[in-house]
Amino acid sequence: MNRFADWEILSREKDRNPKSKGFTLIEVLLAMAILAVVMTVIYSSFSAAGRDVEQAETIRDEADMARTLISRISDDIANAYVNRNMNYSVPITIFDGKKEEVENGGETIRHDSITLTTLTNWRKPESQEMELWEVGYFFEEKPDGSGYTLFRREKRELSKDVPALEGGVDYEITDRVESLQLRYYDGSNWTDAWDKSLSKVPTAVEITLTLDTGKVYVTQVDVGSISQ
Numbered sequence: 312m313n314r315f316a317d318w319e320i321l322s323r324e325k326d327r328n329p330k331s332k333g334f335t336l337i338e339v340l341l342a343m344a345i346l347a348v349v350m351t352v353i354y355s356s357f358s359a360a361g362r363d364v365e366q367a368e369t370i371r372d373e374a375d376m377a378r379t380l381i382s383r384i385s386d387d388i389a390n391a392y393v394n395r396n397m398n399y400s401v402p403i404t405i406f407d408g409k410k411e412e413v414e415n416g417g418e419t420i421r422h423d424s425i426t427l428t429t430l431t432n433w434r435k436p437e438s439q440e441m442e443l444w445e446v447g448y449f450f451e452e453k454p455d456g457s458g459y460t461l462f463r464r465e466k467r468e469l470s471k472d473v474p475a476l477e478g479g480v481d482y483e484i485t486d487r488v489e490s491l492q493l494r495y496y497d498g499s500n501w502t503d504a505w506d507k508s509l510s511k512v513p514t515a516v517e518i519t520l521t522l523d524t525g526k527v528y529v530t531q532v533d534v535g536s537i538s539q
Contacts (some may be wrong), residue, residue, distance in 0.1 A: 376487065377528045380461075381520055385532045387446050390430040391512045404428040405445065405475035407507035408493055408516075413450075413459070420521075421492040422459060423503075424449035426476055427512075432467060443469060445479060453486065460486045475507070490521035 393404045406427045412419050426447035434442060447464040466479030495505040495513040505513055512534045520528045 373487070373522060373524060373526065376485065377520060377522060377526070380484065380488070381518055381528055381530055384425075384448060384518055385530060387427065387429045387431055388425075388516050388518075388532045388534060391427045391534050392430050392443055393428065393510060393512050395510050403469050403471060403475060404443070405507050406505060406509075406512045407476065408495055408505035410493075410503040411450075415489075420490045421519075422450040423491050423493045425493055425505075426464070426507075428469070428475070441469065445469060445475060447476075447479070448484075448491070450488075450491070458486055459488075460484075461488045461491065487523050488520060489523045489525075490519070492519040492521075493517065494519075 391406050393406050408425045409423060411422045411424055413422050424447065426445065426449075428443055428445050430442050431446075432442050432444035445464075445466040449462055449464070450459045451462055452459050461484045463482045463484050464479045465482065466473070492503075494501050494503055494517040496502075496515040496517070498514045501517070515531055515533050517531045518529065522528075
């Protein structure tokens with residue numbers, strides 16, 4: 312009996328031993344501080360990664376928009392068509408490029424415009440349209456004066472009753488274009504404008520597109536079309 316009593320006494324003494332207790336308050340606070348530091352580092356890493364992904368997507372979307380716009384303008388120019396025999400008393404087919412400048416923050420920037428007849432029309436089913444139509448690109452200032460918007464004009468049906476540069480429907484493209492500069496090559500010289508009275512198309516056109524981020528995209532288009 313005495314042995315069992317001694318064992319029970321020793322067991323109770325061990326239970327009262329301070330060393331057998333759980334974590335102290337200092338240890339808990341220290342663990343929480345370490346956990347907070349680790350969580351902060353993890354959050355910062357994920358936040359930075361998210362910003363990088365968002366920035367990469369923005370750059371990609373910007374590049375896609377610029378490439379799509381330049382491709383559309385280039386396609387229209389490459390398929391430009393002018394036929395003197397279709398002009399009658401008023402011009403129906405046309406290639407007209409204007410150099411236009413605006414002041415922006417004390418700086419002069421180019422907002423060139425172009426209007427041409429081109430063989431890029433996708434005819435609507437059961438319509439009287441031809442593959443030949445008139446398209447144009449031009450800028451208009453926003454109503455609140457905060458900048459400019461690039462527009463595209465489309466005239467799907469050509470008629471001697473509606474002269475060139477008149478009629479059609481305007482479509483807003485984007486307000487992300489800061490500058491559009493066009494240059495025209497006549498076979499020997501480059502010029503900043505193309506007079507519609509020439510009744511012919513240039514040999515090549517250089518397109519310089521500048522976005523509001525400062526990115527510049529340049530391409531040169533050979534005008535392999537038909538000028539009769």
